[in-house]
Amino acid sequence: MPVLTLIKNAEVFAPKSLGKKDILLGGRHILAIADDLSMHGSLPELEIVEADGYYAFPGLIDQHVHMAGGGGEGGFHYRTPEISLSHITTAGVTTLVGVLGTDGVTRSTRELLAKAQALDFEGVSTYIYSGAYQVPTRTLTGMPRSDLVLIEKVIGIGEIAISDTRSSHPSEQDLAELASEARVGGLLAGKAGVLHLHVGDDDQKLSILFHLIDKTELPLSTFVPTHLNRNPDLLEDAVRYGKKGGIVDVTSGIRPDKHDHVSVKPSKAIRRLLDAQIRPALITMSSDSNGSSPIFDDRGKLLAMGIGSIKTLWEETVDAIVQEEVPVETAISIVTLHVARILKLQHKGRLKAGLDADILLTDKEYKIQHVFAKGRKVVENGEAIVFGTFENAHDIPGSPQSNDESGEKSEKRGRPMLEPSDEDEDDFPDRDERQAKSRRRHYCC
The missing domain is CATH 2.30.40.10 (Urease, subunit C, domain 1)
Structure with missing residues (x-):
């Protein structure tokens, strides 16, 4: 290097x-x-x-990634996989924030933190939110506030679900308490301390947020609602919210397809927000990568299941520039500068x-x-040119892809993938040394 x-x-x-x-x-x-x-x-x-x-x-900042996987609606076989390093980097993303999502039972904040640490070691910058859809939410230390104060990578609480049948239907008091935990924890730790909110398809839309900001003195900067292009009515509620000075986050992974005839294409949603005179600094976009994308009918029956892709973040940014004629500086700021400011990532x-x-x-x-x-x-x-540890399964003895040895006894199976180095005091090659061994493929840990 x-x-x-x-x-x-x-x-x-x-x-x-x-x-x-x-x-x-x-x-x-x-x-x-x-x-x-x-x-x-x-x-x-x-x-x-x-x-x-x-x-x-600037490298893209994705503030909503199911980096350790997500989903599970429809059964255990619908649990989505972890994200790999090369999927992140080839999408132009260099900083990401991890979320849990629907499943706070078989997945944990500890697991999310471990995945964030792994990706950070492999080469990108990572942070996480403490929590899941449910209230009381999932934490590392027993209190969201202490997670923010004591765990370096925790920069907020989320994603807490509102206006969604999969949520725990939190009250205004529940959200006020969580927002206060986020704000005070952020103040004590010198972090953003945001409350990151998943917004679903229910008719209430952002009504609970409008009530909350009218009844409390909590700063609008504490709340980051996302998925606001899920349907046209929700997007119009987002316009109202943005005009009050609230942050509005569009989801690049939610866009019309053969199963989804309701959502607003993300680049068009950005154009709508700008045309409504929402301050550009309040507009952000994230991918919802590796989260499940279930489509339900009116009776709640699962019709289709997809998985979010981190590549949509750059695709929709380009569409905003090319198709919607959003100025380049504005479109790029929506996935870089604005996110860094809201999350207080001063070096990003x-x-x-x-x-x-x-x-x-x-x-x-x-x-x-x-x-x-x-x-x-x-x-x-x-x-x-840089890959995560186990991205090339052909090089892992005993993996299903290593067909030459499948079904046969092999003494190589179960052995360490990486050899020790006599030059390292800890008898194991450090990251830079391992990456320097190959110009074609690098393995980071």
């Missing part, structure tokens, strides 16, 4: 347009952005990335010297070419 990386001649959106610039990366940070950062003399550990004809954007969401080197390079058709996460190139020429 090079000590320094120089990105040359990219058209930079920080997300504000800066024109054609060079970007110098060192370690996990951006060291400088300037017109010409050509290096004079011999620097053998400098990698130069020629980016003439490319756009440079912008391209600026001193901040994390999370960078997305695309061609002029907005096709992802290169991705840097925490200063390390993880996608090159549109293909992942």
Whole structure:
């Protein structure tokens, strides 16, 4: 891994347009952005990335990902899988926030935290919300507030379900208490302390939130309702909420298809919110990746089941730019700068010297070419070059994909996938050493 990386001649959106610039990366940070950062003399550990004809954007921040899996509506076989590192990075996402969702029984906040730690080690930045759909909600320490204060990766409470038959139908008092826990926990820990709310299809829409903000002094910035493009009526409620100064989060993974004839396409929902004069800084978008997407009929019968994809986040951002004519700076801010500000991730969401080197390079058709996460190139020429530990099952002895040995006795089965290194004090290769062993495929842990 090079000590320094120089990105040359990219058209930079920080997300504000800066024109054609060079970007110098060192370690996990951006060291400088300037017109010409050509290096004079011999620097053998400098990698130069020629980016003439490319756009440079901040890496995307996805604030709603079922990183440890989700779902379960319809039975155990509908439990969705964990997300893999290369799925995240090839989608242009470099920072993500994990949620549990419907299933707070067979899945736990501990499991979510462990997955977040694993992905962080493998190369992207991760955070989680403490909780699940239900109230009282699921926690690590027994109290949502203490989760926020004591667990570094916990930045809020959620996703708590409202206006949904799968919720526990929390009262205004229940939500007020949870919002207070989130706010005070955030104040004590210097974190965002948001209450992240799943909003379902019920006719109540955002009514409980309107009542709550009228009856309490809780700041609107405490509440982050999501899935607001689920249907046109809910989107209109979101317009009312946004006009009051509330944050409105569109879900890129909820969009019309052969089973869903109700939802509003995310890029069109963004256009609607902007046309309604909602302040752009209040508009965000997240993917709901790896969550289940059940379609029920009027009687509650399950008709179809899908799974959210993290790739929709960039797809709908591009559609907002190309199809809905949303200015590039505005569209990019919705999935970078605005999210970072709301979640108080001061080192994320912008391209600026001193901040994390999370960078997305695309061609002029907005096709992802290169991705840097925490200063390390993880996608090159549109293909992942850094992979999670078990992403290539063919290399795992005893896996179903290792057909050469299936059904036969093998002494290699069950053995460690990675060999020890004599050079490491702990007798196990560190991350950078393991990743340096292969230019074609890297394994991060």
